[in-house]
Amino acid sequence: MGEGSAQGGHWRDMSLTQVGKLRQEMTTMNKAIVSEVHKKIRAAFDVFDHEFNKTVDVREIGTIIRSLGCFPNEGELHDVIAEIEEEEPTGYIRFEKFLPTMTKVLMERKFRPIPEDLMLQAFEVLDKQKKGHLELEELTKYMTQEGEPFTQEEMEEMLSAAMDPDKNLIFYKDFVSMMTVDDPR
Structure with a gap:
């Protein structure tokens, strides 16, 4: 910002009392x-x-x-x-x-959730035939044998939320939208 900028000029024009009040408001x-x-x-x-x-x-x-x-x-x-x-x-x-x-x-906003589009891309990579769903055995194999493997307990917890109970399939688009939360920040 140049010397004539409103923001630069604004700070220089503030009295010590005003700066103190601003600090107090920020602390509050x-x-x-x-x-x-x-x-x-x-x-x-x-x-x-x-x-x-x-x-x-x-x-x-x-x-x-x-x-x-x-x-x-x-x-x-x-x-x-x-x-x-x-x-x-x-x-x-x-x-x-x-x-x-x-x-x-x-x-510090650490450990933020993965954005929905990236999570969806990850499931699409696993769905090689582009069916729009994964089978139980298929997903279990990927999640327990690849990368940072899920424990049996973690798998059961995820599958209870992810699996369509009528068809015994994981319709991952529905699951991803259910899992992701909008980050209000």
């Missing part, structure tokens, strides 16, 4: 945003805090993180768990350890 806005993020994290965490003791089973962390609109791969999920787990792993994660890490993840 930041606190409000962080407060909202904390509420979302607490609500997601509380769903899995069955004992109401501010702890959840470590195996639920991936589900909690995904419910907050973040989609880490298995390696990234293990890194997050390692960061929040106690020095001596107990199998449980405490809320006070989870909150700062998850706040940072959400504020």
Whole structure:
């Protein structure tokens, strides 16, 4: 921006009092945003805090993180768990350890979902005959034997949502639109 620009001139013309007020407003806005993020994290965490003791089973962390609109791969999920787990792993994660890490993840917009068009392209690559669907055996083979393989539990969870119960096929266009969420940011 040149010296005569409105924005450049605007900042130079501000008094120290105005700059201080602007900083204060920005700090207030930041606190409000962080407060909202904390509420979302607490609500997601509380769903899995069955004992109401501010702890959840470590195996639920991936589900909690995904419910907050973040989609880490298995390696990234293990890194997050390692960061929040106690020095001596107990199998449980405490809320006070989870909150700062998850706040940072959400504020930095990490682990964002894959866009719908890219996910659809990935399924289309698997559908070599361009049928518009995949068969159970076909998808299971790809998901458990290629790349970063799904566990049996992950496969069952995905198939329960993906498979058309009447035809025993995965109509991936429907599944992709069901899986993707618009990123409001």
